[in-house]
Amino acid sequence: MIIAHYAHRLPANHDIGLIRARARERGPLWDAVPELFFKGFLLREAGRHGAIANNYSSLYLWRHDEAFREFLVSGRYKVVTESFGRAEIQTRFALDARKGTGREARFAYREDLAIPLDADLTAIFAGEIELNRALASRPGTVAATIGVDTASWTLTRVLLSEQEPSGNEDGTSYEILHLARPLLDTLPQAGAL
Structure with missing residues (x-):
């Protein structure tokens, strides 16, 4: 599985209503994309x-790297570049992904953690997978998903939640404008091994 995330900083005076309308318009186009667990418009x-x-x-x-490749080469990303320019797409190899019991994802939380140089990677990965299952x-x-970037040795935790931010969360919070979830229900359940 591949986690992919890209962002566009908008001018301070940008009409946020246009972004909300874009998500309403474009979101349903992703609701049945093959090999996609979910896409969040954030x-x-x-x-x-x-x-x-x-x-x-x-x-x-994404379910696998070929699906992410298809997204890039099929022209689906061109819609983004024509509107906002080319963004850096941050990718992570997913170590674990779980479906929780929540129904409507309203907020996404992303936390990035550097892996210390001398860390035992096997122990770190096992601990993060266990934590991801607990978060789910x-x-x-x-x-809930945990991924790793092996170029920078960074872990990325992603949580989709019904819960509005309280201000005490680790990482960065995002409002989810639309969540396309073609294969989300096929992820292992939170308590499954």
Whole structure:
């Protein structure tokens, strides 16, 4: 599985209503994409939930790398570049992904953690997989994923939740404008091994 995330910083005076309309219009086009567990249309709005700037982004969990490749070469990303320019697409190899018991993902949370140089990678990965399973079991969790970037040796935790940010969360919070979830229900359940 591949986690992919890219973001576009928006001008301070950008009409956020246009972004919300774009997500309403484009979101359903992703609701049946093969080999996609989910795609979140995400918003960080200045002055809300800790955001100091406007930001529009997309977060994906692909079943395999060929599906991500198809997204790139089929022209689906061209719609993004024509509107916002080419963004850096951050990718992570997913170590674990779980479906929680939550129903409507309203917020996404992303936390990046550097892996210390001398860390025991096997132990780190096992601990993160165990933690991801615990996070998936929390009330209101729709999905939880842990990924690794082996170029920078960074872990990325992604949580899709019904819960609005309280201000005490680790990482960055995003409002989910639309969650396409073609294969989300096929992920292992929170308590499954």
